[in-house]
Amino acid sequence: MSPTAPLDLENAGQPTPVELEALRRVFNWIDSDKDGKLSLQEISNALTSLGHKMPKVSVFTQEIEVIIWELDEDLDQHISWDEFLVMYQRSINDPTGLEPRSFFNLVQFLMYDTNFSGEISVEQTLQILFVRFGRELLDQEIQAIFGEEEKGPGGQEKRITLSEYLERVQGRLNKQRYGGCVSCCFGVQLKSMSTVVISSMTAVDI
Helix, strand or coil, X not given: CCCCCCCCCCCXXXXXXXXXXXXXXXXXXXXXXXXXXXXXXXXXXXXXXXXCCCCCHHHXXXXXXXXXXXXXXXXXXCEEHHHHHHHHHHHHCCCCCCCCCHHHHHHHHHHHCCCCCCEXXXXXXXXXXXXXXXXXXXHHXXXXXXXXXXXXXXXXXXXXXXXXXXXXXXXXXXXXXXXXXXXXXXXXXXXXXXHHHHHHHHHHHC
């Protein structure tokens, strides 16, 4: 259940056919039991298979529980295809940066990572970035993901892991949200938005 203000999805920008094809591929890959919805265990397995490590299992589980809570409109503790699509549409049409992005960031990475290897290259991102941002912003978006150098030290194509990608996009998002505060807000380390949500929920319970 997303706590953010409602978005007029009917009049908002729609995912392109290229994006929809990539989204379906990602959803089907995470949905390992093929029941048409994503569970906590399936999301956990996906992250683990991509090499993304969390410091503690309990923190890892909390992260995913919050992801599901943010998106689960029918309260069945799963993410359906429709909820998955709404998540993506809300995120790409959010100019404020306040829409929950933890799961969107993972899905976005997987849209680039066509073979689910846990790494992406500049070339792999080009199609999705071009259809969403156009030629004018393409270079800017590539630089935001990979940095100024698109080649590795040996001249090979630069590749980044899921963990590196999440760190970079979260840092960029924190700048957008908090006016340059990249690493912290109200004393909470912002590795992901879920940390903030958990803290907020705890404060309310108290």
